[in-house]
Amino acid sequence: MPPHIAQLILGHHDINTTMGYKAVYPQEAISGHRAFIARRRQLRPSEEYLSPSDTEWEEFLGHFERRRVALGDCGRAYSTSCIHEHSCIRCPMLRIDPAQRRRLEEIRDNLLARITEAEREGWTGEAEGLKVSLNAANNKLAQADLTEARRAEHVHLGIPAYRDIAAATLTPEGPREH
Ligand code: SF4
Incomplete structure (x- = not known):
């Protein structure tokens, strides 16, 4: 150790x-x-x-860039694509960025409003699906709080995280819904 x-x-x-x-x-x-x-x-x-070629190196760095999502970082393995239809809020691969807590709260509030509407309109199936997402959003909020609490206990050793140093020159894939 x-x-x-x-x-x-x-x-x-x-x-x-x-x-x-x-x-x-x-x-x-x-x-x-x-x-x-x-x-x-x-x-x-x-x-x-x-030695990797420039193209291979760009592809390698690009993988980490493409794993950044609005709510944090996707933890899927290198050289794999998303198999969860970018449904990040429900996905265990999503590592929440505590700085995005406000965005997560907005998603949760929106889900609550849509559940109310679905129940009022009698859209039972819709309401059930939204409740699954709501449960996932609450879990992610708890994860964000836990991560924040752990960070507060950390002793910073001055070692930069990978996302601080990776310099990829990528063309973004376009906006995603998460
Ligand atoms: S749903 Fe989101 S977090 Fe999950 S594998 Fe796909 S991109 Fe990654």
Whole structure:
């Protein structure tokens, strides 16, 4: 385990305190990683080590760009497309951005109004479907609050997130309904 993670778990204010308990790191980690790389190089065919072309690199970065949605980030695997018809509010792959809480509240309020209308008009099937979405929206709101609470506890290590550094030059796919 990296020492800065152990530091957080143990609640040490100073990482040197943590390092005092695990003095063999980093030699142990470095030698273990080198052994792992050596094993992988023996197992994998050499053609897999070719440098990516500009097109391949753009495609790779583009995947992460295309996973950004209005309410946060889509967590689907690399090189896969959305199989949930972009119904993000109901999708477990959606990682909510707490900054979009207001947008989520608007979606929830809109769903409540549409459920009221559907029940008033006797559109039972419509009301049932909307209630599923409402339940999902409430779950996402809870997820946003949980994420925000966790962030408040985090110690920022100054390491940029991937979305901060990825510089893709993509043509957007167009607006999506989420
Ligand atoms: S529905 Fe949205 S969050 Fe789910 S896989 Fe599709 S794009 Fe991603």
